[in-house]
Amino acid sequence: LPRDQRIGYAIVGLGHLALEEVLPAFGACKKSKPVALVSGNPEKLQKVASQYGIKPDSCYSYEQYDKLKDNPDVQVIYIILPNSMHAEYTIRGAQAGKHILCEKPMANSSAECQAMIDACKKANRKLMVAYRIHYEPYNRYVREQIRKNEYGKTKFVDAYNCQSSANPKHWRHIKALAGGGALPDIGLYCLNTTRFILGEEPIEVMGYAYSDPNNPLFKEVEEVCSWQMKFPSGIIANCATHYNVHDSRQYRIMTERGWYELANAYAYSGQKLTTSRADGQIVRQENVSITPKNQFATEMDYFSECILDEKAPYSTGEEGLQDQRIMEAIYQSAREGRPVKL
Ligand code: NDP
Structure with a gap:
């Protein structure tokens, strides 16, 4: 224009x-x-x-x-x-x-x-x-393939998003400003992208959170959070986020006859997609290359x-609200040590 x-x-x-x-x-x-x-x-x-x-x-x-x-x-x-x-x-x-x-x-x-x-x-x-991520071409490609059941039905998701963070004075480490630690900041990508790709809403979560009591970075917000989500179709997603490890951010989506692995899944650039599919006894692995766009x-x-x-935009306020509800359930589960239904 x-x-x-x-x-x-x-x-x-x-x-x-x-x-x-x-x-x-x-x-x-x-x-x-x-x-x-x-x-x-x-x-x-x-x-x-x-x-x-x-x-x-x-x-x-x-x-x-x-x-x-x-x-x-x-x-x-x-x-x-x-x-x-x-x-x-x-x-x-x-x-x-x-x-x-x-x-x-x-x-x-x-x-x-x-x-x-x-x-x-x-x-x-x-x-x-x-x-x-909703507008990023690699994630959109995986979503399309998964929605078409290209390699059979999806069964299991394993996703993590981790980085290291060093300044305890930054607002990200102050609960009143950040809301939480690794989960709302970077773990949210695992949560939101999994929902985006599967097109299903979790019905139950189980969460686990921890902070090193001797590290001033994590006096107020959690250092690590891991959680499972159960979906109506029977898919289980296993997700984790950490604020105190070297950057790693990827997922693997496993289906009946194949998998999709996206390295740097949530990064600004550098996505690398590998797929594996079984045709009878023959297993083919491939790297899929898509022209990247400025996200x-x-x-x-x-x-x-x-x-x-x-x-209406795709990622509406309702979409943000749904993630917030699920994060609240993950924290509740971690606090109470039991699964929480959504
Ligand atoms: P920064 O700390 O770098 O910037 C935040 C800015 O907010 C400050 O520079 C300041 O701008 C302003 N601000 C106003 N009041 C305060 C306050 N009390 N304390 C600190 N800053 C204040 O944060 P980011 O840019 O990394 O993150 C900003 C938002 O963007 C967050 O919500 C974060 O989750 C999100 N984000 C999203 C990413 C994505 O990929 N979509 C990636 C990174 C962040 P000024 O000096 O101009 O007033």
Whole structure:
């Protein structure tokens, strides 16, 4: 689309994700453009604005956030703040008459998720949770193959998403800001992507969480969480997430006559898909190669398309709420040491 017809985005929170991934990704967008910035740091605001050609009067502090209402260039507010701020800024953004793209996890509780959904409905604005994996071509390919039962019925999923995290002062290690530890931050990818690929909702979970009591990083939030999900078709998913091991993020989906293994499954790039299929006695392994896309550009252009074509986005607020409900059940199960039905 020509620049004047593209959907205008206000970026809220100029942290790591916004500066390193989202703002540069606009360069690969065809339907979206950055038009406003919101930040608590005036010097950074000015510097980033000049870098991306944002007008000085389209730069706001958090105190001035509600003034976005009077900025006709802004159609979408993209919230890239600490998790505890997602609910408030979504609700105020919808009240300012803007569509909302909200980073994952949607919020820190299912009650907050529900309030966000209600506020966007009331304001008649669209709400999309930024589940970039839904728009990533390798994961979409696996989903298609699984939905077609290409190698027979799916039986078992094994998924993990782990990274190491070092700064105990960062909001990710403060429960009031992060909501939890490894689970809502990175374990969420295993949960959400498994649901996305299978197209089923778990009916029961069993969870296990642990934090090293001597490590200051994990005084407030869990270091590791592992959990199983039981699905109505009989599929069991075994998932795990860790905040204190070297990066590893992949899954294997096992079916009656084959498997799909996606390395770097949840990373910004570098997905590597291996499949194995048995034809009688012969087992064939293959690497599947798909042209990658900038995940952030794809996601933003998808949301812009939803606005231009007046259609509902795939990753709605209800989708974020469902993940939050399941995470709450996983924590409950870990606390009580028993399976929890959903
Ligand atoms: P950062 O800590 O790097 O950035 C958060 C920004 O929020 C800060 O730079 C700051 O911006 C603003 N902020 C406002 N109030 C506070 C506060 N009290 N404490 C700290 N920061 C504050 O976080 P990330 O960019 O890594 O994460 C932001 C969100 O994006 C999270 O919800 C996270 O889960 C999500 N995320 C999603 C990813 C994905 O792949 N979809 C990947 C990484 C993160 P300023 O200085 O401009 O005010």
